[in-house]
Amino acid sequence: GIQVEQSPPDLILQEGANSTLRCNFSDSVNNLQWFHQNPWGQLINLFYIPSGTKQNGRLSATTVATERYSLLYISSSQTTDSGVYFCAVGISSNTGKLIFGQGTTLQVKP
Amino acid sequence: DAGVIQSPRHEVTEMGQEVTLRCKPISGHNSLFWYRQTMMRGLELLIYFNNNVPIDDSGMPEDRFSAKMPNASFSTLKIQPSEPRDSAVYFCASSLQILTEAFFGQGTRLTVV
Numbered sequence: 001g002i003q004v005e006q007s008p009p010d011l012i013l014q015e016g017a018n019s020t021l022r023c024n025f026s027d028s029v030n031n032l033q034w035f036h037q038n039p040w041g042q043l044i045n046l047f048y049i050p051s052g053t054k055q056n057g058r059l060s061a062t063t064v065a066t067e068r069y070s071l072l073y074i075s076s077s078q079t080t081d082s083g084v085y086f087c088a089v090g091i092s093s094n095t096g097k098l099i100f101g102q103g104t105t106l107q108v109k110p
Numbered sequence: 111d112a113g114v115i116q117s118p119r120h121e122v123t124e125m126g127q128e129v130t131l132r133c134k135p136i137s138g139h140n141s142l143f144w145y146r147q148t149m150m151r152g153l154e155l156l157i158y159f160n161n162n163v164p165i166d167d168s169g170m171p172e173d174r175f176s177a178k179m180p181n182a183s184f185s186t187l188k189i190q191p192s193e194p195r196d197s198a199v200y201f202c203a204s205s206l207q208i209l210t211e212a213f214f215g216q217g218t219r220l221t222v223v
Contacts, residue, residue: 031209041199041217048211086153096141096208097166100153 002027006087006101013077013108021072021104023087031090032063033098034072038083046072046085077108114215116202122221128190131218134183135204143203143212144177144187153201159185160208192222 003026013019023032034046047054047061049070054061058077063070074081084105088098115134123129135142143158157167159179167177174193179185189196199219205212 033211035214041219043201043214043217045211045213088153090209096143096158096160096205096212097155098143098212102152 002029002089002091002099004087004089004099004101006085006104008104009102010105011107013106015077015079015108015110017077017108018073018075019077019106021074021085021087021106023070023072023089023101025068025070025087025089027068027091029065029068029089029091031098032065032070033088034061034070035086035088036081036083037086037103043086074106077106079108079110082106082108114202114204114213116200116215116218118218119216120219120221122223123192125193125222126191127222128188129192129196129220129222131187131200131202131220133185133187133202133215135185135202136213137183139204139206139213140182141205141208141210141212142179142185143205144185145201145203145214147199147201147217156187156200165208189220192220194222197221 005024036044049063051065058075060073084103087101117132144156147153156169157177162179177187199217201217203212203214
C-alpha cells in the first residue's frame, strides 16, 4: 500500500522562528490534507491541498503531486503552534480512505 | 455548523463490557469515517460509510467491533466484549463526498481496565 513519510519526526523551535515540514508519499494521490493535533488531542484542519499552493495567515502549504511530496511552512512560530502535524493522503480507486503519516511533533519555546 | 460531534468524550470500562461510541456527522455530509489512534499504530481507518452504506470495513480489527449508520445523522461503533488492548482514542470524521476534505470530531478516549 501507499507509504506516507513525514520529516522531521521532532522539531524544537524558538518562538518567532520559521520551519518547513515535509510529507513524502509513494503513490499518486488525489486527496491530501494537513492537520494539527493540539495538546488536547483535537485534529484541526489546516489545508486540503491535493495540488498547488495555499496560504492561511502564517501557514502555507505546497503540494507537488507529480513529485509526490507536500510541504507545510510555518512562519513566525508561536507557542500555540505546538503539537503534532499530520499529513494524510487519499488515493483513487473509489475509496475515501485517508492514510496518515506518523506526524511531526513540534515544540515552540517562548 | 457545530462540526462532527462525538460522545462520550471519555469512557472507562471494565474488560468484557460492551462499549458504544456515538457520532453525529456534519449536516449534509454523506461520507463518514471511524478512525482509531494509538501510540503504536498512529491513526488508522477502521470503517467508512458512504450514503449510510458501509464501503470498506477492512480496518476493523476483529469481530468484536461493529459499526452502524442507521441514518444520515448518526453512527455508532460498538465493541463487545471490550479488551484492554482496545484502549485508544476513537475519532469520527465526515466529508461531503469521498475524497473531499474530511473533518474530525473531538474523539472519544476509551480506557478498558
